[in-house]
Amino acid sequence: MIAxxxxxxxxxxxxxxxxxxxxxxxxxxxSNNDGCIIARSDEAKAIGVGMxxxxxxxxxxxxxxxxxxxxxxxxxxxxxxxxxxxxxxxMMGKENVEVYSVDExxxxxxxxxxEKIYEVAFxxxxxxxxxxxxxxxxxxxxTKVLSKVANRLAKKNKAVxxxxxxxxxxxxxxxxxxxxxVEDIWGIGGQYADKLKKVGVLTAFDLSKKDINWCxxxxxxxxxDRLIRELKGEKxxxxxxxxxxxxxxxxxxMFGSPVxxxxxxxxxxATYTSRAAEKLxxxxxxxxxxxxxxxxxxxxxxxxxxxGSSIGSHTKLLRATSLTNELIKPAVSLVEKLFEVGRSYxxxxxxxxxxxxxxxxxxxxxxxxxxNGGRLLMDMMDNINxxxxxxxxxxxxxxxxxxxxxxxxxHSPRYTTRWDELREVx
Amino acid sequence: xxxxxFYQSTYVGTKNFSQIDIQTANATGxxxxxxxxxxxxxxxxxxxxxNKPATFFFRMNGDAMQEAGIYPGDILIxxxxxxxxxxxxxxxxxxxxxxxxxFKQTMNxxxxxxxxxxxxxxxxxxxxxxxPWGIVTCVVHILDxxxxxxxxxxxxxx
Numbered sequence: 001m002i003a004x005x006x007x008x009x010x011x012x013x014x015x016x017x018x019x020x021x022x023x024x025x026x027x028x029x030x031s032n033n034d035g036c037i038i039a040r041s042d043e044a045k046a047i048g049v050g051m052x053x054x055x056x057x058x059x060x061x062x063x064x065x066x067x068x069x070x071x072x073x074x075x076x077x078x079x080x081x082x083x084x085x086x087x088x089x090x091m092m093g094k095e096n097v098e099v100y101s102v103d104e105x106x107x108x109x110x111x112x113x114x115e116k117i118y119e120v121a122f123x124x125x126x127x128x129x130x131x132x133x134x135x136x137x138x139x140x141x142x143t144k145v146l147s148k149v150a151n152r153l154a155k156k157n158k159a160v161x162x163x164x165x166x167x168x169x170x171x172x173x174x175x176x177x178x179x180x181x182v183e184d185i186w187g188i189g190g191q192y193a194d195k196l197k198k199v200g201v202l203t204a205f206d207l208s209k210k211d212i213n214w215c216x217x218x219x220x221x222x223x224x225d226r227l228i229r230e231l232k233g234e235k236x237x238x239x240x241x242x243x244x245x246x247x248x249x250x251x252x253x254m255f256g257s258p259v260x261x262x263x264x265x266x267x268x269x270a271t272y273t274s275r276a277a278e279k280l281x282x283x284x285x286x287x288x289x290x291x292x293x294x295x296x297x298x299x300x301x302x303x304x305x306x307x308g309s310s311i312g313s314h315t316k317l318l319r320a321t322s323l324t325n326e327l328i329k330p331a332v333s334l335v336e337k338l339f340e341v342g343r344s345y346x347x348x349x350x351x352x353x354x355x356x357x358x359x360x361x362x363x364x365x366x367x368x369x370x371x372n373g374g375r376l377l378m379d380m381m382d383n384i385n386x387x388x389x390x391x392x393x394x395x396x397x398x399x400x401x402x403x404x405x406x407x408x409x410x411h412s413p414r415y416t417t418r419w420d421e422l423r424e425v426x
Numbered sequence: 427x428x429x430x431x432f433y434q435s436t437y438v439g440t441k442n443f444s445q446i447d448i449q450t451a452n453a454t455g456x457x458x459x460x461x462x463x464x465x466x467x468x469x470x471x472x473x474x475x476x477n478k479p480a481t482f483f484f485r486m487n488g489d490a491m492q493e494a495g496i497y498p499g500d501i502l503i504x505x506x507x508x509x510x511x512x513x514x515x516x517x518x519x520x521x522x523x524x525x526x527x528x529f530k531q532t533m534n535x536x537x538x539x540x541x542x543x544x545x546x547x548x549x550x551x552x553x554x555x556x557x558p559w560g561i562v563t564c565v566v567h568i569l570d571x572x573x574x575x576x577x578x579x580x581x582x583x584x
Contacts, residue, residue, distance in 0.1 A: 020519030020522055020523075020524060020557060020559070021522030022522075023519075023522070023557075082479070083479040083480070084479075086478065086479035087479045130480075130507060131477070131479055131480035131506050131507050132480065133506065133559075415482075416482065419483075422483050422485040422501070423482075423484050423485065423524065424485050424486075424487040424524075425486060425487065425488075425502065425525060425526045426486070426490060426523075426524075426525060
């Protein structure tokens with residue numbers, strides 16, 4: 001059996017751990033730059049606050065009901081996520097836990113006897129709640145896709161299931177599939193859902209009765225094949241080992257307000273480049289291609305919340321590198337190439353690709369070999385920046401004023417990562 | 427097998443060390459004698475944090491626990507994985523407020539008791555919204571002004 005453990009409105013739960021006064025009150029969390037609502041507590045859902053809608057549209061409703069609003073505090077969420085996953089690793093063993101996203105993970109229960117499954121699933125939930133304060137739901141079934149089905153139903157009927165649902169008999173699986181619409185199946189997007197509905201496949205149960213070859217043909221080949229096998233209870237998605245190195249690293253942000261001068265954009269891009277280079281060094285890699293893109297603000301007022309098309313360009317470096325200074329230079333000259341005077345921009349991003357391990361960088365005959373002396377400097381910079389204070393040390397190209405910085409009007413303290421922002425008790 | 431593992435705590439932090447991490451005298455002359463007795467050294471995390479994912483830091487802002495040695499501005503190390511028991515110092519939410527008190531219990535009564543005779547007990551009855559948050563396992567009281575300047579916001583200074 002496989003379990004999936006999913007945190008209930010994770011970002012809201014993180015805020016609530018340190019704000020017991022908000023325990024049963026409506027809470028929402030906004031995306032970067034306070035643009036959209038990305039997490040809602042059950043109470044906020046009950047009032048009718050929509051998901052992923054722009055904040056300004058929901059504002060009247062939010063003010064009327066006194067909903068507490070938070071800007072996203074990723075320092076806190078990242079730390080709390082680690083705590084949840086670590087708790088599970090301590091309980092079940094490292095090899096049985098597959099972190100799927102910031103708030104979800106698969107747990108292999110193959111070694112647990114059948115009659116003990118529910119007990120184990122329930123204690124997983126209780127333990128995470130006790131150790132971290134985060135409320136979670138657990139779905140258990142023979143396959144990953146079915147465990148997702150179980151998890152969704154567990155979350156939907158919290159009062160009945162107590163947030164734990166185990167599908168351990170064919171009858172229970174059948175019932176659960178009947179209660180799940182095709183668009184709610186893990187891996188079925190909007191387009192496939194429409195296609196399935198047209199041919200009379202409405203629920204997951206209907207789909208599970210379809211022929212494997214039919215799904216192979218109509219649901220995207222191997223992916224559909226795996227999906228249908230999983231729905232029929234045959235394991236075809238295995239526990240995966242974590243992604244150790246990423247193939248592409250990107251850092252992109254919206255500006256706090258539209259930016260019109262080239263220097264601000266250069267500073268922003270230099271800063272994103274430093275961030276991306278840090279990520280690159282964290283996985284002991286170097287990149288050979290750097291791309292920069294900017295997104296101009298649409299002139300039309302109606303499209304205020306839609307992105308304009310992004311304009312981008314890339315440079316191939318002579319030698320793969322992970323040194324911030326070697327990456328900032330081409331990034332900034334790309335900005336010069338892309339920038340048009342008179343336009344205002346709302347977003348920029350940097351992407352590093354062609355990633356190789358930094359101990360296997362191809363040398364270039366015509367470049368001086370710097371023997372990784374730069375890497376030593378970078379490690380020192382990372383060390384200083386990583387111990388608590390962001391960007392104490394940075395390249396001058398990143399600027400000092402940062403007028404383009406993101407808006408974070410409702411930011412909560414970083415309770416778990418900063419000495420001077422600890423939660424107070426009295 | 428699982429049952430006896432459920433209540434185990436871990437601190438993995440710096441236990442991942444190897445021979446290379448052990449400091450030796452690195453003497454060019456006669457240093458080998460001390461090298462034979464080289465050890466890893468003392469690590470505060472290892473000693474003060476029993477269960478890392480369940481341990482949180484708080485800041486004391488008030489004198490309610492003064493006689494128990496917890497002063498304004500002190501750092502509290504709070505472990506959520508320890509079972510609550512009478513006599514322990516706990517962090518608890520009372521009507522939405524986070525407080526630090528002794529947890530006290532008799533046959534038919536629960537209450538939170540301050541370590542300061544100016545303050546009264548908080549009785550935990552059906553009219554109080556009470557939820558335990560964690561057990562205070564340790565208090566860090568910083569003495570040297572240089573460290574205080576680095577660690578503690580000015581407002582806590584007495």
